[in-house]
Amino acid sequence: MxxxxxxxxxxxxxxxxxxxxxxxxxxxxxxxxxxxxxxxxxxxxxxxxxxxLDGMAGLWCVNIGYGRKELADAAARQMNTLPYYNSFFKTATVPSIELAQQLAARTPAGLNHVFYANSGSEANDTIVRMVRYYWELEGEAQRQIIIGRNHGYHGSTSVTASLSGPHMHGQGGVPLPGFSHIAAPYLFGADTELDAEAFGIQAAQALEERILELGADKVAAFIGEPVQGSGGMIVPPASYWGEIQRICKKYGILLVADEVITGFGRTGKWFASELYDIQPDFMTLAKGLSSGYRFLVISSG
Known part of the structure; x- marks a missing residue:
């Protein structure tokens, strides 16, 4: 009562x-x-x-459980020493430098720089700007389109809702121009007689079909969660990510791994990209990075 x-x-x-x-x-x-x-x-x-029993671990974020005294103590020490300072104006702080170094050492090879944001949504929003600016610097400013997937979830800003699947569309002018989507590698929900390996290849080849439909010279990147949270925890067939990566390399498309819910041990590896041998150009991190305690930073990308 x-x-x-x-x-x-x-x-x-x-x-x-x-x-x-x-x-x-x-x-x-x-x-x-x-x-x-x-x-x-x-x-x-x-x-x-x-x-x-908190089976969702907060919102897929409390990777190491609640009530960790050592984290509360670390937060108190930092709050008493330096609770906050910005990184604008050629300035840095010791924790931000040390964490960036640790993340660069643990993430897949080639990911050597960290940009801090306030949430997974903000990190993915920033990645959209970075991807498009990269192509501008490369002299290919016409590469604007980013391809995501049905059932994908990448945030709730106008930009990241546009990155996400159609379940996030239809409100507030979303999706914005410059975003496209393909089917998810959802074998359980598919009407097919293909085995898992063949289905994984077929699902990945939808990316190549969409690239050719849009024009390879107009596509900037593909974004995907290694395991999709929305739609019922969609685990891709083992053949899927290798084919996705082959297609991205074939057409020079940047690959973004959204590891907001899969990072920091969720799949038994530091990152799910290791599990599927994904070599992303960008990686979004959040949630498990601070286990939801959020006393230092929340995400990097």
Whole structure:
């Protein structure tokens, strides 16, 4: 049963707090949000005293569990020493330098530079600008189109919603121009008699078909999550990413691995790119980078 404090908090939540991906009217009819008040290890507790196994690890981010005292202590030391300073105006801080060095050492070969952002959405938004600026510097400014996939999720800004699949489109003028999408390598949901290996090749070849349809000289990059979160945790066939990489190299297309939910041990490797032998030109990191504690930085790309 709800106590008076819980009822008051739920009403205040409905009155003032706009939740993402939520129908506020429907939430009100259900009696309001579940209010989480504490967490430890892999469990969370709500305001009614229910202990819940957090199978989603927050929002696919609390990779090392809740209540890690060593992280709280590290955060307190940093807050007391230097809680914040910007990196504009030819300035840096010791933690930002040291973390960039650590990330460069652990990410796949060739990824030697880190750009910090405030979220996975912002990091992917920045990558779109970087990709297009790269082609401008290469004298091919007409390469503007970035190809994503159905069921893809890359963020909730106007740009990253455009990168994402059609389930993120149709509101607020999204998708913006300059984005295209192909089918996901979703064998379970496909009407096919192909085995997994053949289906993986076929799904990847949809990229080549789209490149030729749009014009290879107009395509800037392909972006994909090694394992797709939206659509039901879509694990690609083993043959898929090798063929994607072959096609990107054939047409000189940049390859972006969105490792926001798959990075930092989620798949048993530091990064899922290692699992699938992906050699990305850009990699987006977030979530597990700070295990949701967010006391230093959130993402790099």
């Amino acid at each position: 709800m106590n008076d404090n819980a009822q008051n908090l739920r009403q205040s939540d409905l009155t003032h707090y706009m939740h993402p991906f939520t129908d506020t009217e429907a939430l009100g009819k259900e009696g309001g949000a579940r209010i989480i008040i504490r967490a430890e290890g892999a469990y969370i507790w709500d305001i009614s005293g229910n202990k819940i």
